[in-house]
Amino acid sequence: MEPDERLRHSSSFGAAAAAYAEHRPDYAHAAVRWALEAAPGLRVLDLGAGTGKLTATLVELGVEVVAVEPDPAMLAELRRALPDVRALPGSAEAIPLPAASVDAVLAGNAMHWFDMAVAGPEIARVLAPGGVLAGLWNVLDDGVDWVAGLARAGGGEAVGPRDTPAAWRAETAGMHLPRSGEPRFGTPEQEQFPHGQRRTADSLAETLATRAGMLVMPEGERAARLGRIRAYLAGRPETADGEFTLPMLTAVLRVRRL
Template sequence: MDRSGTRALSFGEIAERYDRFRPGVPTAALDWLLPDGCRTVVDLAAGTGALTRSLVDRVPNVVAVEPDPRMREVLARGCPAALALPGTGEEMPLPDGRADAVLISMAWHWMDPDRAVPEIARVLRGGGRFGVLWNHRDVSVPWVAELDRFTRALRAREGGRGVVAPTGKAVDPPTGALFGPLEELRLTWTMTVTAEQLVGLLGTDATAALLPADARRAVDEQVAGYARDELGLSGDRTIELPVACRCLRTTRNPDTAA
């Protein structure tokens, strides 16, 4: 497994936390991403099932593909209606043309586009939908940007040189002859969070997952102090956390072989 894949598997260290605090997917995004009459959807790099749980309420057959066994165990326990399978974007244990849609939430940047795109095309039927989405704290809002800077600096200090964050900007999926043109949707929504939930959510970022356990605890304590002192959050008090969601979709060309 390459270095990027190894970093992606670091989320298994915090699988329970990831499952508890990671946000779901806004309904408007799913309305836009899922094709009409979808009967079988693959949630690729499903993690602990934040997207999977929304899909099982809308699609009869949901297959959750996740490489990390720790994440997959939590997913299977929390979302038994989905079929949870080991696999990656580059190699899925599914037959050709199985799916009406393949969706990826918050994980496309961990995949090798040159290998993943043909594999996704193989699994999709002709005319099937390939969609990716990202949910990020909306750093266009000043207080969110300041919180983001604070937490990144904390992790860098606590983790030292042993923590290597993902580098570069996520590249949009290349479509080529296998898929039609990409379409884009951007929307914003809010999460209502307590201090505990905000600290928990921030601790699911990639650079947090890569920290040793003692460093994660130290960061959590300092983020809780920041939430109390700078945001007025403690106990059951809540704040509306702005989230920016970016979605891309494309359609599998029926006349090209993967």
């Protein structure tokens, strides 16, 4: 993605902050625990925290968390939902924390937006020696037949290049972390953990509507794409009536600061 296009996508979420807060899923607790298990302590930065989906999971797990988010509307939603959490304006490229002040930096569905050439040294600066950097992504479990069909019906804007397990592994195999050959970080590790979200056909369509590719789409094209998604869900016995569980995986990419 070209820099201007990347910026347009990454800055699209604020206009849909309330919908993002309502419809996006949380993260599997086992995935967050795996991300943190190698950290030397429990001071955690949620970087690119959005509306606080990952922040809330970290709070539930009892760690000391500070959230940093660049978009004012997203940050406002986070502060509304989690008023007791320290939440600061800032970005991966300019983190408003002192050097060596956290034991782990986690990013939920955000690391692919970082300019790692700038963010890598900045993350290394705020991490204590031996600290952990981990990206977490909720991906659709396309090993389930109807989910694979949803991925086809949604198209690349609704179900993008990191939204299924095989695609996630390929897309994150070094692209979104500092290079392992650099002295700051070790060798990346990948892992996946079962997860799920209770949805209806309408709420699942609303969830997919909060993806960046959908948010930047012209309104008529977006409405048509959501119409195809709703028609697909209405035609599947698994999703046509009432609530169902959307099968997902929380996928984690983890690396340790040397």
